[in-house]
Amino acid sequence: MHTKDIMGVAAAVLAALALPAAAVAQSAQAKAAVDSAKAAGIVGEQADGFLGFVAGGGDPALHSAVAEINAGRAEVYRQAAAKSGATPAAAGASAFVNAIQPRIPGGQYFKPAGGGWTRK
Numbered sequence: 001m002h003t004k005d006i007m008g009v010a011a012a013v014l015a016a017l018a019l020p021a022a023a024v025a026q027s028a029q030a031k032a033a034v035d036s037a038k039a040a041g042i043v044g045e046q047a048d049g050f051l052g053f054v055a056g057g058g059d060p061a062l063h064s065a066v067a068e069i070n071a072g073r074a075e076v077y078r079q080a081a082a083k084s085g086a087t088p089a090a091a092g093a094s095a096f097v098n099a100i101q102p103r104i105p106g107g108q109y110f111k112p113a114g115g116g117w118t119r120k
Helices: 003-017 028-039 062-085 087-102
Strands: 043-046 052-054 109-111
Touching: 028 043, 028 062, 043 087, 052 062, 062 087
Parallel strands: 043 109
Antiparallel strands: 043 052
16 A cells, blocks of 8 residues: 555545444444443454454453444445545554554553564
C-alpha cells in the first residue's frame, strides 16, 4: 500500500471512529464491561483493530460484549474501506496504529502485528 493510500485509509477510519457510540453499534453496557476487562488485563486491543482475550476466560456476558463491539468496529472498517478504496482489514490495521494504540492507557494489554500480548 502506498503512503497516499495509507493516509486515505487513516483519514477514513479516524472520521468513522469519531461517530457517536450508537453509530458503531456499541451499547454503554458492552463498553463498560469491556473497559473493566481491559483494566483487569482480561481483554486487550489487537493489531487488526479488534478486541481479543489476553488470557482466555471471561464470562459469557463479557464474550458477548466483546463480540458486540467487534461487530461495530467491523462495520466502521467496512465503511472506511468503501470510502478509501482499501480493504476492511487494512482499515482495521490503520485504526489500530492511528487511533487505538496511541490511546491505550498504561497497564493495559495490546497485541502488535506478529507479536504476543504486551502490557503498555
